Amino acid sequence: MDGVSDIVVVKLGGSVITNKDTPCSLRADVVDSLSNVLGRSPLKKVVVHGGGSFGHYYAKKAGISTSCGPVEDIDDVFLTREAMFELNKHLLRSLHAHGLHPYVISPFVESRDEYLVDFFLNLLGSGFTPVLFGDVIPCKGGFKVISGDDISYLVCSILKPSRMIFCIDVDGVYPSSKMDGAIISEFDCKMLRNFVGSNKKFDVTGGIRRKLEIACKIASLGTDVLFVNGFKPDVVLKALNGLYDVGTCIRGKR
């Protein structure tokens, strides 16, 4: 125990909290049930959320991706971020309605200063739940999307939490792109090299393979990583309570 390991980082996937078939369409009932579960957990939590049909819709339309590049019209940066703030506002209200005190942090600077450790610990110690989300950030030569998964890694590298939970739209990681049969209960990062997985076309930030790459980086920090079905609040609660057999787990390197 290093004093901060009772923290859990929870990433709420955009495909869980939004309906990706319709631009800017919130799954208010899902947001509510997840907020309820998060509100019931006594753990210190950092919540990160994705873009779904809000941020991804505008980023894709404008050709803004995870690679740094010029944007034709900087208004597209505004519109993408505005959509993310809109989505974030819904989530904040819901978390607050379920007894949490969300403290939104954006933009998230790609820095791992000691300052940030204290920044988070002071917030958590005061009873706040830091909330972050995928964003569009400036880079040399233009702008790029920083995904909520990348942000989760940055948060984990700052806080070294005991656990990181990815709430995704299926039960866990499937061995093949067909996503049928049983999920992988324990994913060994050595499997990554040959892992194909599905790559959903909607996202500008990549599919399950990219998620697993990030999850393995997080596990290398010593953090256990879980992929669970965000549509199943009881499963998310079990994961928060420390049960690992409710989805796909990647054991943190000890």
Ligand code: IP8
């Ligand atoms: O859904 C994407 O975050 P993600 C954020 O976590 C934007 O990949 C702005 C599209």
